[in-house]
Amino acid sequence: MKNELKVALIQSDLAWENPEQNRQNFSAKIASITKPVDLVILPEMFTSGFTMNPNEVAETMTGETISWMKKISEEKNAAITGSLIIKEKNNYFNRLIFVHPNGNIDTYDKRHTFTLAGEHKVFTAGKSNILVNYKGWKIKPLVCYDLRFPVWSRNVEDYDLVFYVANWPKVRTHAWDVLLQARAIENMSYCIGINRVGLDANNHEYSGHSAAYDVLGKRKDTIPEDKEAIDIVTLDKKHIETYRNKLGFLNDRDDFNLK
Template sequence: MDSNLEIALIQTHLIWENPIANRKNIEAKLRLIKNDVAIVVLPEMFTTGFTMKPENVAQEEGIKTLEWLKALASTYGFALVGSTIWQEEGNYYNRLFFVTPSGNVHSYDKKHTFILAGEDKVYVAGKDHLFITYQGFKICPLICYDLRFPVWARNTVDYDVLLYVANWPKPRINAWDTLLKARAIENMAYCIGVNRIGIDGIGYEYPGHSAVYDVLGQQVAFSQKEEVLYATLSKDHIQFNRKKLRFLEDRDPFTLL
């Protein structure tokens, strides 16, 4: 088993409430991804931007987007991760999908809906974690506002990678930078954050700052422009530092009610 995991982060503009245009834009970028990449990460709500009016997007667009993810993962041989609007039984969800080349689909519904934007009134909050083991790395994917809640991200299951997809705006970008690094250090795991760039349909600006931090909080990748970022995650790096610095053994036990 390879002790390294190659990842790509797509930091991109998003066209407001336009799944067809966003899929076309992202697909053009996916065609250029390096051959050795195992996982490609997209931003939060990558087909629409962070809209609080999901009724403006046809229900079938969620299904089309999932089928699109499955087709591209199969074609290019890498897993795809990102969140999109999902409608089910009359409810809307901010749902993250992790789709593998073999067609396996894993999903996570955003636990912490963003009250300042009224997301809690529009989208149903998730209740459960998702942990995926892929190519020897245990991954915990979360969404945007989840980043502010360290208990929800606490590494009690020895995951290797904590992954956030986001639409995180410019006025609070310092919190994004700080908390990504903190989550890496306190959990002794790689921490990945993928943010969008540009201005959305209601005037909010997003500056990127997609990044990867290693288990010691060292920055492995970072960008403030539209581009694809690459990073290599090392299992040896994780194991060496966890054995040398046994901080996780002293973590406080707790139970989520």
């Protein structure tokens, strides 16, 4: 178990519906990280941008991007995660992939498909909430629109970190900032959000605002707005334990079940 977890936050533009170009771009960015890290987080649909044309870019769990992620994870001796479009049995999923350095994979299918963009008409929504166990840290991975639904991220497992990978548009940046901070405070956990920057083929603009918050809702990162950037933040188990023991807020959470 590690008391500290070093996380690389990669805020990037994305090449529209071009998995090969995006893999090349992220290979270069990850190679530029010279300090040891435990986890690398990429945005939502990092191989394609937020496209509603899954047939153009969908892959399988044995496809090129999964192989690429495994290779990167092994080379960096770090977990790597982000979401991409996966096809299974004629269904398309916006699937978050969490690759461990030993090659093991955890997956989470986006639960809340973004109805405003018609994502629910194209992609099959996930049904299961997962918890990733990595180096003694309990991690909850979620995707973009999930951020608006706090019950889905409710900390019933005493997890240490919740993170969101996203293509969150600039026009609703204020909501992104406020909700990320709220998820950290209400769950007494670290909360990280990784969002893209740039303009996509549908003329949607993305302003980044990727961030890492501690259990008190204080910023841990130094990522600038509106441009590509990489930052490494150090998360500390002692910080979590100190404030959970001191304040005890999670002891008073409501007891109910999701259905």
